[in-house]
Amino acid sequence: MEKLIVHGGYRLRGAVSIGGSKNAVLPILAASLLTDEPVHICRVPDVSDANYMLQILLQLGADVERSSGIARIQCTKDKISSSASYEQVRKMRASICLMGPLMARLGKCTLPLPGGCVIGDRPVDLHIRAIQALGAQVEIHQGNLHIHAPNGLKGTTVDLRGENGPTVLGTDNLMMAAVLAEGTTVIESAACEPEVVDLANFLNNMGAKIEGAGTSRITITGVEKLHGCVHTVIPDRIETGTFMVAAALMGDGVTLRNVCRDHIQDISRLLTECGHKLEFNEEGDTVTITPSKDWKSGKITTAPYPGFPTDMQAQMTALFALTPGISIVKDTIFPQRFMHCSELKRMGADIKVDQGTAIITGVEKLSGAPVMASDLRASAALVLAALAAEGTTEIRRLYHLDRGYEMIADKLLSIGAAVKRSVDLEP
Ligand SMILES: CC(=O)N[C@H]1[C@@H](OP(=O)(O)OP(=O)(O)OC[C@H]2O[C@@H](n3ccc(=O)[nH]c3=O)[C@H](O)[C@@H]2O)O[C@H](CO)[C@@H](O)[C@@H]1O
Ligand SMILES: C=C(OP(=O)(O)O)C(=O)O
Secondary structure: EEEEEEOOOOOEEEEEEEOOOHHHHHHHHHHHOOOOOOOEEEEOOOOOHHHHHHHHHHOOOOOEEEEEEEEEEOHHHHHHOEEEEEEHHHHHHHHHHHHHHHHHHEEEEEOOOOEEEEEEEEOOOHHHHHHHOOOEEEEEOOOOEEEEOOOOOOOOEEEEOOOOOOHHHHHHHHHHHHHHEEEEEEEEEOOOOHHHHHHHHHHHHHEEEEEOOOOEEEEHHHHHHHHOEEEOOOOOOOHHHHHHHHHHHEEEEEEEEEEOOHHHHHHHHHHHHOOOOEEEEEOOEEHHHHHHHOOOOOOEEEEEEEEEOHHHHHHHHHHOOOOEEEEEEEOOOOOOOHHHHHHHHOOOOEEEEEEEEEEEEOOOOOOOEEOOOOHHHHHHHHHHHHOOOOOOEEEEEOOHHHHOOOEEEEEEEHOOEEEEEEEOOOO
């Protein structure tokens, strides 16, 4: 196993290029199952989740080639298997989004149920409700979802609102199941995230008829077949936000390239309210961050898009740990997503967590410590805190970070951080 060693206190200066979105590319890769023809997906980030998804497709029978960020995938129907094994999917919850395309293409599938994870309970009841509404029968046996649609999938209206609001991968799954279904499917209370829009654009490029993606009502008119296409994945808005926080903490002229201004409005608003200066170019694809010497505390309540993303709250907590005053972070989507706080406290942060809310009193300095990453964004929060801390921090369980950050150590090193990966000899 590897660990990340960070010597804190180095100012950051220079430019970083943001990669393709992990959360957009996962369902897009799964959607390549929907056609016999090859699809070319550009700007596939080199992160372990995308690599697992490509491996799963390969094991399901797809032809997969990858070079310089471009994946070429071809899924010939009679070579594709409808079952994925627990070994294949256990590493990635997003494997649930294989359900929609496998059902659309083969009319049946067997998928291991994804478990919960450290960010909280992660049920799939809405995914099941969606596929049942299209006419599929679902059984759960020995930890597997067995789904089949003996009479094919038929379009209908499905309200996907759950207790905590819309579901992102649930919306993706239903869209992918409906593109080849008979008739029209209307998704009410659909998720509006940019990643859902990117998937809809990809499917429309393949010949699907989807309208309304990016709003809470999506209409899908089933077509007989889809064809190959070339698609470029949107920039990763969470990687962008993470580097924006790094720049707010330690920047001295950091520019981020290949960003999408429209997708990060709430993150930008919050950083601006805290006093940091953001300058976008006219196209909105490059931003320069100038940290404030007179920074202010802030308040976040996570919410579905266009609200503040839950995937950025841990990184903001790291920023607030060093921001004077009292800041408040409430996660309404994953109220248990505060594992990073106990590790930040070991570095000297003053944080109290109670019932889905963290109250953070800014301290003057953090100090480096050995810390343990518990999940993807918690790891990012620890890296950010370590960049600003006095002394050296060693972050263990780097595989969490590698799920969603492409070459993060190299990118940080290139703008002046003192970071290096090292083999961790401890068990
Ligand atoms: C690969 C990917 O894109 N992951 C993102 C996606 O996860 P994912 O799509 O799994 O998250 P959802 O949008 O489905 O979850 C939103 C809320 O709905 C609940 N829920 C979800 C499904 C369901 O069947 N029943 C149910 O109750 C969840 O527990 C959660 O409280 O959106 C999350 C919320 O923005 C992000 O944090 C994840 O990074
Ligand atoms: C929680 C995340 O991803 P996943 O849904 O794949 O666990 C994330 O990207 O922050």
